[in-house]
Amino acid sequence: MKNLIFFIYKYYVFFMFLAFEVFAMVVLFRFNNYQQASFLNYTASTSASIYNAINSTTGYFNLKTLNDSLQQENARLRSQLLQSYYQNGFTTTNINDTLFKQQYQYISAQVVNNSISKKNNFITIDKGSLHGVKRFDGVICPNGVVGIVWQVTPYYSLVQSVLNSKSNTGAKVKKTGDIGTVTWDGANALFAQLSDVNTFVPVAIGDEIVSTAQSASYPEEIPIGKIVKIDRNPEKNSYDITILVHTPFSRLKNVYVVRNLFKESQQAAETKAVEEEAKNDN
């Protein structure tokens, strides 16, 4: 025992080093393990509030472009208002609408911190669980999809950007409706990759790629990008497609968190189906 203590005392620097490294590995593995990242819960609100202070200063620099894009969006939404339609017909009746039930809620948020040059990019936004944000909600911006909510703290959330080597975005070719998966290879923030599109699908350069509601995180038909390059993958009998991303990740500011109100029931149905299949296999 005495020898052991002497040994540890003699090499205490090495043991300290070891302890620090083990600590780092534990927090890293827990973060990557889809479990609640406890470290982040402590630190995220501190760092986010500092980023917020920095942002409120630097935010002035691109107010003009920001206003333009918001104005454009306002114009588009305004054109969808009931007042902007000519009422063709003169009888109005009030009906309790049971055919249309709200499926998506949008929570507007500001980007507090963002990176595009890492292999795994994350975005911090200034809305959290107190505002109704939940884990795995989709995040979109006026131009297209942004990412998926990854961690939620009371006032801030961390969004896994589409520009993350671990992100898988369910997508489809707008023209034909065939589905694929959008991933990012980490090389260039302007381009993403679309895979799993079968070779019999007639795709062409310039085709629009949009989101699909199958992933339950995004609504249907949110723009993602445009095809710029098509390669055949000889192993998988599918195309490897490069798409130009519509979302301007480098100057992202205003985003919306999409709450899918039917998500729980969609997922419940899906897990039930999987369970029943497993039961049938036995």
Next chain:
Amino acid sequence: MIIDILNFLVRFVLLVFLQIVVINNIDLSTYVNPYIYVVLILSLPYNTKPWLVLVISFLLGMTMDTFSSMPGPHIAATVLMGYMRRFYLMFSTNKDDLETKIEPNFSSKGPIGYMVYVLLMVFLHHFVLFFLEAFTFHQFFSTLSRIFFSTLFTTLLVGLGQLLFYKVAKKA
């Protein structure tokens, strides 16, 4: 002594601020991510106690992790660099200097000696950092080229910083 501590704290805050506000927003390319904050550890005086170097590395790594949305990589990389620094200095500096309060910089190690020291330590740091951030050996060479270019860039920035402060020190 108190002046040393204050001096260190000011450096700590300034470097972290410079890193997160300026350097992290350069976004030159996905292959160039310089992390100049490591210079804080690299320029600790020769006679800093090894345990103190480790504690400072840990705190610095923790601070950077707090600002980088993924916990762990900066701690692991900076602590490893802080641990290895001692061995490189033992090998590259003469014994008498190691007992003194001199900081490794252009004047004490010579420009070439200092740049080699920075290059090796930064490479070690970036190697661990980028692989932990990627968290996979998939696309091994893409990560490796990231490490390569970022190391060059960080070393360059540190060298430029030295040129800047070396001159100031000479005048004073």
